[in-house]
Amino acid sequence: MKAAIHLVKGVLDKLPLLEGVSPDAVRELATQSSVVRSARGEVIVRRGERVPGVYAIAFGTVKTRLPRPPGSEVVLGLLGAGTTFGKTAVMLGAPSQLDVVALGDTMLVAIRASCVLAMIERNLRFSRNLALALAERNQALLAELETGKLPSAQRLAAYLDSIAEPTAEPGRFAARLAVSKTLVAARLGIKKETLSRLLREFASDGLIEVSGRSIAIRDVGALRRIAASAPGAGAPA
Amino acid sequence: MSQNPCARIACTLALFRGVSERRVGTATRAARLVSLRSGDALVRRGGPLPGLCALTAGSLKLSVSARTRDERVLGLVAAGESFGEAAALRSMPAPFDAVAVSDAEVLAIPVDAVRLLLQRDTAFARNLLDRLAAEILRLLEGIEAGMLQRAPQRLASYLCTLAGAEGAGARRVSLPVSKTVVAGMLGVKKETLSRLLRDLSDRRLIAVSRREITILDRARLEGAR
Numbered sequence: 001m002k003a004a005i006h007l008v009k010g011v012l013d014k015l016p017l018l019e020g021v022s023p024d025a026v027r028e029l030a031t032q033s034s035v036v037r038s039a040r041g042e043v044i045v046r047r048g049e050r051v052p053g054v055y056a057i058a059f060g061t062v063k064t065r066l067p068r069p070p071g072s073e074v075v076l077g078l079l080g081a082g083t084t085f086g087k088t089a090v091m092l093g094a095p096s097q098l099d100v101v102a103l104g105d106t107m108l109v110a111i112r113a114s115c116v117l118a119m120i121e122r123n124l125r126f127s128r129n130l131a132l133a134l135a136e137r138n139q140a141l142l143a144e145l146e147t148g149k150l151p152s153a154q155r156l157a158a159y160l161d162s163i164a165e166p167t168a169e170p171g172r173f174a175a176r177l178a179v180s181k182t183l184v185a186a187r188l189g190i191k192k193e194t195l196s197r198l199l200r201e202f203a204s205d206g207l208i209e210v211s212g213r214s215i216a217i218r219d220v221g222a223l224r225r226i227a228a229s230a231p232g233a234g235a236p237a
Numbered sequence: 238m239s240q241n242p243c244a245r246i247a248c249t250l251a252l253f254r255g256v257s258e259r260r261v262g263t264a265t266r267a268a269r270l271v272s273l274r275s276g277d278a279l280v281r282r283g284g285p286l287p288g289l290c291a292l293t294a295g296s297l298k299l300s301v302s303a304r305t306r307d308e309r310v311l312g313l314v315a316a317g318e319s320f321g322e323a324a325a326l327r328s329m330p331a332p333f334d335a336v337a338v339s340d341a342e343v344l345a346i347p348v349d350a351v352r353l354l355l356q357r358d359t360a361f362a363r364n365l366l367d368r369l370a371a372e373i374l375r376l377l378e379g380i381e382a383g384m385l386q387r388a389p390q391r392l393a394s395y396l397c398t399l400a401g402a403e404g405a406g407a408r409r410v411s412l413p414v415s416k417t418v419v420a421g422m423l424g425v426k427k428e429t430l431s432r433l434l435r436d437l438s439d440r441r442l443i444a445v446s447r448r449e450i451t452i453l454d455r456a457r458l459e460g461a462r
Contacts, residue, residue, distance in 0.1 A: 066381050076380070091370035097377045120363055127362035128355055131326060134369035138323035141376035142332050145311070146301050 008033050011058040011109045017084050017133055020125045032115045038062075038102035045100040051086040053112045060106025063183070064098045075186040076144065078103070078179060087134060090116050103179070152190040156198050158227040159188055160208065164217050173217040181213075243268040246293050246344055252319045252368065255360030264354045268346040273297075273337035280331040287345035289326075291319040295341025298418060299333045310421035312375065313338070313414060322368055325351060338414060391423045392433050393461035396443065400452050408455070412448040437461065 009030040012018055018026055036055070038044050045051050047067050059081050066074040076098065079085060089096045090113045119126045164173040177184055185195040199215075202208045207223050209216040217223060243265040247253050253261050271287065273279060273295070280286055282301060297314040311333055314320050324332050325348050354361050382391050399410040412419055420430040434450075437443045442458045444451040452458060 074381075076377075088370045088373045091366055092374065094374070097374060097381075120366065121359060124356055124359065124362060127359070127366060131355060131362065131365055131369060134366065134373060135323035135326040138369060138372055138376065139327065139329065139332060141373060141380065142301075142311070142323075145376055145380050146309070 004035060005030050007058075008035060008109050011056055012111075014082055015056055015084065016082065017054075017056070017129050018126065019129060021123060021129070025119070025123055025126070029111060029115055029119070033109050033111045036108040036110050038106045038108065040102055040104050042102045043099055044102060044106075044108065045086065045096045045098070047097060047099050048095050051089045051096050051113070053110045054084050054086045054090050054116050055100075056084045056109045056111065057081050058107040058109055060108075061103040061179070062100050062106060063103055064100050065186075066097075067099045074189055075183065077140075078183070078187065080178075084133070087116075087130065088137070091130075091134070103183075152188065152194055153198055153201075154227055155188045155190070156195065156202070157223050159184070160202075160215065160217065161220070161223055161227050164220065167216075173220050175215045175217060177213040177215070241265060243270060243344055243346075246270075247291070247346070250291050250317060250319065250344075252289075252291065252364050253361065254364055256354075256358055256364075260354060260358055260361075264350045265344075265346055267350060268344060271343045271345055273341045273343065275337055275339050275341075277337050279335040279337070279343055281334050282332060283330050286321050286325055286331045287343075288347045289319065289345070289351045290321045290335070291344045291346075292316050293342045293344050295337060295339045296414075297341055297343070298336050298338050298414070298421075300336070300421060301333050310418055311379070312422075313418070319368060322365060323372065326355075338418065388423065388425045388429060389433055389436070389461055391425075392430070392437070393442075393458050395419070395423060396450060396452060397455065397459055399450075400455070408452045410450050410452065412450065416448070 009027060012026050012030055012033070018029075033053075035058075036044070038060075044055065044062060057079060061078060061080050062085070063075050064077045064079065064085065066076065085100055086096070088094075093113075120130070160175050163177075164175040166172070167174050179187075181195055182192050185192040188195065190198075199208070199210050202223075203210055205222075207217070207219045207226075209218055241262060244258070244262045247261050247265045247268070248258060268288070270293070271279060275295075279290070279297070292314045294316050296316070297320070299311040299314065299320060301309050301311060314335075320335070321331065324330065328348060355365060382394070396410065399412075400408050416430055417427050420427040423430065425433070434443070434445050437458070438445050440457075442452070442454050442461060444453060
């Protein structure tokens with residue numbers, strides 16, 4: 001039992017959500033939290049169900065999705081170690097809007113909802129962190145709402161631009177797909193074949209160079225122009 | 238009672254519920270009131286938000302349009318409601334156009350004062366967290382409606398939302414804004430909205446008389462495709 005608390009505290013200590021919160025308060029929270037393990041494909045939170053608390057990911061990756069009939073889904077986000085989910089549902093005392101599904105073996109720490117709400121009543125540092133996290137989520141969803149309407153080429157270009165990082169060579173960027181192409185396609189709300197076709201087109205237009213999951217971006221300006229273009233205004237369909 | 242008109246107004250807002258008058262006074266010391274005529278923009282997408290904003294009179298529409306050509310209305314703000322909390326907290330430019338749809342007045346509280354209050358006042362922190370969480374829920378619903386439902390379904394569920402929770406039986410609702418704005422909220426062209434309304438009334442699910450709509454068959458409307 002003692003070992004479990006030690007493990008839980010180790011996970012909580014690294015959370016941006018608890019940054020600057022006193023070690024005593026974190027220790028207290030750890031005693032009220034439990035470890036949850038999920039296997040690949042397991043549904044951790046189901047839409048419409050109450051969430052028992054805020055989950056922190058210790059290791060592994062989860063996807064959040066809007067559930068659809070078998071075979072189709074809309075993946076809204078991919079979350080990895082150090083991130084949390086369930087905050088909105090806990091704040092509102094409402095059922096979850098989303099399914100959360102483990103993409104591989106995942107270890108989570110569940111912080112009881114009542115403890116989270118009690119923290120808000122007495123720890124202003126925690127409230128501030130939570131407010132910033134919710135604000136960030138707000139803006140990400142707003143961007144999603146906006147790009148959700150865009151043609152697939154624009155969505156892909158915007159996505160590649162968002163994950164691109166500068167390389168050692170000045171002015172050069174590269175992106176690495178953290179997950180399979182099937183998942184990237186689902187994340188963008190397009191078919192896998194469409195994703196492959198678009199990647200091929202971008203490559204033959206000299207915008208990118210694809211090698212497995214690594215993508216070298218050869219013309220970041222052109223990519224950004226596609227991402228920002230109005231629908232039907234010259235972007236490949 | 239405070240001398241500062243901004244503080245007096247702020248005390249009546251949901252965002253400041255449970256916050257002491259003294260703290261509201263401090264937070265709104267540098268706040269200002271912005272008067273807008275119908276059609277005026279408080280801010281355009283990408284421009285600087287004047288702070289955390291609350292509408293004190295009139296009504297305002299939030300929309301995105303820059304990249305999608307067709308305007309998409311994110312929501313309507315009514316008097317007493319706040320908006321732009323997320324962008325203000327993160328010191329980001331406005332993520333939307335905020336345009337008055339009637340003569341309106343906006344209370345703008347500088348971000349620094351908001352952050353300071355957030356560090357000091359539990360009641361304000363809770364109110365702000367509630368607002369941010371409620372907004373996330375609304376955005377998720379918007380994303381879902383846009384991605385997963387077809388336009389007729391979006392219109393049907395919008396009408397049912399307007400009609401409230403009540404069950405069967407005829408019920409009259411009136412569109413709170415012009416059909417152009419409703420079309421924007423649903424992400425369809427105005428002509429499409431008119432066609433959809435005609436279609437629903439041909440099927441005797443609703444009866445339309447300008448902005449007044451009578452829901453004739455709630456159950457079938459909820460299942461409308």
